[in-house]
Amino acid sequence: MDSKYNPKDIEAHWYQYWLDNKLFHSEPDCREPFTIVIPPPNVTGVLHMGHVLNETIQDILVRRARLEGKNACWVPGTDHASIATEAKVIKRLKEQGINKSDLTREQFLKHAWDWTDEHGGIILKQLRKLGCSCDWDRTAFTMDETRSKAVIKVFCDLYRKGLIYRGLRMVNWDPERQTALSDEEVIYHDEHNKFYYLRYRVAEDPTKYAVVATTRPETIFGDIAVCINPKEEKNQWLKGKHVIVPGVGRVIPIIEDRYVEIGFGTGCLKVTPAHDVNDYMLGQKYKLKTIDIFTPDAHLNMDTIEPELQPNVRKYHGMDRFDCRKAIVEDLKALDLVEKIEDYDNKVGYSERTNVPIEPRLSLQWFVKMQHFADIALPPVMNDDIVFYPAKYKNTYRNWLENIKDWCISRQLWWGHRIPAWYDAELLAQTGLENYPDDKILVCEGDPNTQMVNGKCQNGKWIQDEGALDTWFSSWLWPISLFNGIDDPGNKEINYYYPTSDLVTGPDIIFFWVARMIMAGYEYVGKMPFKHVYFTGIVRDKLGRKMSKSLGNSPDPLDLIERYGADGVRMGILLSAPAGNDILYDDALCEQGRNFCNKIWNCFRLIKSWEVADNAPSLEERAGERFAIKWFEAKLAQSEAEIADLFSKYRLSEALMEIYKLYCDEFSGWYLEMIKPAYQQPIDRGTYEATLAFFDRLLRLLHPFMPFITEELWHGLEPSKQGCAVRSIMNATLAPIGNVDTAILAEVEDLKAIIAGVRNARAAKNIPPKERLTLISPVALNPLVEKLANVEIKVTGDGLQVTGNCSKFIVGTTEFAIPMDAFINVEEELKKLEADLQHQQGFLRGVMAKLSNERFVQNAKPEIVALEQKKRSDAEARIAALEEAIRALKG
């Protein structure tokens, strides 16, 4: 065996072995199910560090569940990511010199599918390199047949229930992609902007003017009124008057509404119902008309302005909204219609996907009524039927649901599930879309032109709605549709795998996805979609910056796997990733992971290097080995219980750290040193087999975290077949949680302290480990001390009674001495002992302060008082021993 672990070939070999033997595949059976559905990555995405974190955690949970004997099923898949993918396809087409607008819907979709088939699923291949144990036979896509059918069926069902409606609303419009977005897809950024104070001359008396403050002067073309608060003193004079929109010439009324905040700005608010949510609300209230001055790509459209005003504004036609802002301000300045311009900080909404400023736009869209869903989704989280880790996200969740707004689900995109709503061609030609009567819309699963709908043939020619559905409208069904639970409710799979066990995802999609899955789960299965939600943090670089392409601070995971091995990377990403905390990624963490692999590798190498002698003295005659085995059994049992507890709390990085310390400190550092045979001596069979059994248990504990190396070494143990058809650690089960012998654990902690005392003395005096020393002890000691500290033990019986120069130390209340006349430096030794003495005296003072406080003795619990008394007597004993040692040294 090589002295270093080389992951490359080993990882490829075992992953193929797992695939060949279908070890990831699950079918319903009599075992308890354990299900995770993957948060589907974008079909055209590539693996980044966020995925590595997320998928590693899921794999750990799934593999641990398998070892617990559950029927674990991790369902993989990808998301069609409507807007993101459409953008990528458009970009690629552009590179080929093709504009989307030159293509028909069918032609465009052909390109999109080609792209999906070509690049789609790369990310799933990459997950295999990480060791992810997904059931690849179940790989799904949000736009495959089963998932699409579920989406359409749910749309129709909700429409029938009156929970989906069509309406002309002010929506968030992305001028880049030219589609509506949901509120959740808008990200607000703080910006330093300007506040423009514009003069609106009074029509009745043009020598006077009202001053209106606005951040968006380019929208004045759509101004319909100026609103004041009826209670505001300084604007009373404007009541009932009219003003002239500067630069435009439109005469508009002054209206009054308490919505306008007294004292803010000038108290005069320009009302532009087509381009502002609040203005729209005012427009509705006062039945004002709306003038939409923008084209869908947010350029000025002056064709909508009243003909008589056209000459005034024609020059702005076709201008970009931000160019127009500059132009109109300059023009108004020239006309002396700008009072002043101030700096102003406000928030501007940007499209999450295209990162361009959102334009509020009045348009005809489809919505889901959300109050009903909020009502069914809030209680299960608040009363912990569904448990969030960390729990703080319950607040976030509640806050959103208690202020729920209707969900805009239609998108003016082609890549996605097409809205199954149909319009009668003839009627549509008469009315247009906006005025098409709702009760004449046909919402159905099939095509009414070619098949029966609602049990009958639909006469006439039907035209389908042009829109596609929000991607999340398919994602929210994911845990159900993966098991075909929408189209075939109550089927064997949905009954078995649903509710799923754990969901692992980022808190950034708690509203987009988590909340909506809970809604859909209760609506369509009547049960929660998952029992636990583990929110991961954001992966940042070690300086705390978000990883991004532009910063170039995001390492390529495949490159990391190449350098550190998949197991090393898994450990690296997990080590400092408590649930919900951001993780500061650093290559050093992967390095630690790689080093750990090497450590385990070498433990194994050591054990395997021993010659087993059947004729050697048996374990019965070896007290030291028997003791070591008994101790490690206790230690292992303790850790197994601890790790199980940590898993139950989803404290995975702590569980891994526990295993790490168990291997490095307890097993390698102590146990193996205890039982290690002398140079070129064989080991007895009893000890050898006990050690192999321990190693086996250690591998099973570690396997969920580091699947590859544990599988490799587990085979090296040549374990018995255990009645399994396929030999794999994946088919093993964890050791049951046993009782812990705490007495022996305490005993060994003392032994370790004594050995450390000797080593410490050696280090201080530069005595090599090879040189055998004498350890004078007042009590009999376990012979393992002789072996591990390389000392000869002299027991003095009552008291230490040592004369001459020696190094002394105390463990508990017992004093030990190591004679070393040749090396001793009395002054240094005294200094050390005196420092210790001072520390002990300080400690005693603290204890005494408590014990001499009557109120403490009266009020504290008796066991606490007893403990303080023990501290006191122990400290006194140590002080006496130290004083004695100092006296001896001085004398």
Place this chain on the structure above:
RNA sequence: GGGCGUUUAGCUCAGCUGGUUUAGAGCAUCUGCCCUACAAGCAGAGGGUCCGCGGUUCGAAUCCGUGAACGCCCACCA
């Protein structure tokens, strides 16, 4: 403007309902070791006014109040 969270060693974090030998871990640092499992290692060491202030208590990193810094979420003040 509301709400939530964080602040403990150089770094990343544990420390649950106050008392567990005057605060723990991993990493990093320093010192000494290539001793035939492992230098990707071993042995040892140093390192903290538990963010500040006030309070409750016999006793506070832990509970309460207050202030500060940082972070996140939500909100229609033009």
